[in-house]
Amino acid sequence: MSLPSWTASLAVDSRCELGEGPQWHAAMGRLYWCDIINARLHWLEVASGATGHHELDHRVSLAAPLEDGGLLLVGEDRLSRLDPTTEHIERCCDFEADNAVTRSNDARVDRHGSLWLSTMGKAAEPSAGSLYRLHRGELVKLRSGLTIPNALCFSPGGEFAWFTDTPTGVVMRWALDYQGWPVGDPAPWADFSAHAGNPDGAVVDSEGHLWLALWGAGRVVRLDHEGRIVAEVHLPVTQPSCPAFAGADLERLYITTAREHLTAIELAGQPLAGGLFVAEVGVTGLAEPPLRLA
Template sequence: MNGAAARVAVACGCELGEGPQWHAAAGRLYWCDILGRRLHWLDPASGATGHQELDQMVSLAVPIAGGGLLMVGEERLARLDPTTGALETFCDFEADKVLTRSNDGRVDRHGSLWLSSMGKGAEPGAGSLYRLHRGELARLRSGLTIPNAICFSPGGEAAWFTDTASGVVMRWALDREGWPVGEPAPWADFSAHPGNPDGAVVDAEGHLWLALWGAGRVVRLDPRGREVDAILLPTSQPSCPAFGGKRLERLYITTAREGMDSARRREEPDAGHLFVAEAGVPGLAEPALRLA
């Protein structure tokens, strides 16, 4: 393990940075500040950055096949035109549950979006896991606390996810249409390790890169769930990694300063920034979301 160090890519100061997504067609990385209600973007080729203010807490902005982004928010899913900033509601998302918000999500190998909800105060069992398949939203699992680490094997035969509070990453077998088969099985147990499993992404070799919230690390796990490499950060709360760049050669990592008191924020001045690291292996290209 080389224990490579990450450096600041954008000093964005997110309260809760989350949901980094590479938009290949636009050459941009998008990520959200959930609590700050902002959508951020970076063009790595030019170094240009920007953000858009939002009217709800949004955790994810995924590229849509045919153009635009789907914004995953606390009460609805909405289509965003990044060039104009125009938003159009696509469907409600737990709009009747005022105590929940959206959290982690990722597009699977079939172009369908897996997305999750959680209690705004991380209330036990308030969260659920869903799949948006061809425009129809189906709930896959409920009774979760902080659903995270949603990602998929290169061949689409398995999904991973975790309930961060449990400390255990689960592996779930999928059928040929990408739907879960049977019950998920424990795959990697971090319950006795520093940090809690948060967001994750899969690289071109089928290894999983997992953010460990509280430990200041993003670990690389082989197909058997064993740690084989790590990225070190100068701040303790990494939330989610994503590969970006023209050849998916860089690993971007969102972080957070949520829950830090003033003393802790002085100790970790880079908390909430977007980081980048050289992973030594390229990422796996992810399909755009198909809504029909």
């Protein structure tokens, strides 16, 4: 039996070298996403179709909505506040600032309004990365020895977190306590090591199913509660990096993509690589709380 499938269309021809971190800002009606390598923060006003971007002075992988309406930038070695109206940036705190090898990678706000963020080697150096949780202003390291941590997302009730170390091909599930802290060790949940493409960014929908980008395969797959593929979105580019639901009712699935590492011949065959894509997949997203710093 064939799986339900959709084909994503181009939403914004942003030509990101490494598009990542799509994040819906409900109060502003904007979807934000990053071009990590080019230090640029893009935005799309979903209702009007207006677009724009902020030029930054360092690499950023996520702009998380704050309770006060601003954005917290997850940068390569720091966390900073951005006022999107004035473009004023205020540095909050550093992390791994003494480690020139690493930068931030995947990040997402959990059900408690705390931020999970990861680091990786700038050249994907093996085991150089770590996973952190920023809870009420305190940054705690949860795990180290990771290479390309990705797919950070959380079950609707906050009982589980998911993540992957992309080169392993395995998505892990981690039990969480009532405050959102990990309990015990993570367990393998979905194995893509024999599939085309590698697991990258992910997001959870209103039914508690996980949408996972498969870097290199030009697909985003929907996984049920047992980690089985039950639907898929096809893209006209090979390197989808992360999905996110956006819109007034979280009714659209947006997908960031990348041009990084593609040859001139490959780019000629997929000129829209690095763009932001969109698909209407018949299911809505799960609203995420704004980030709480205190």
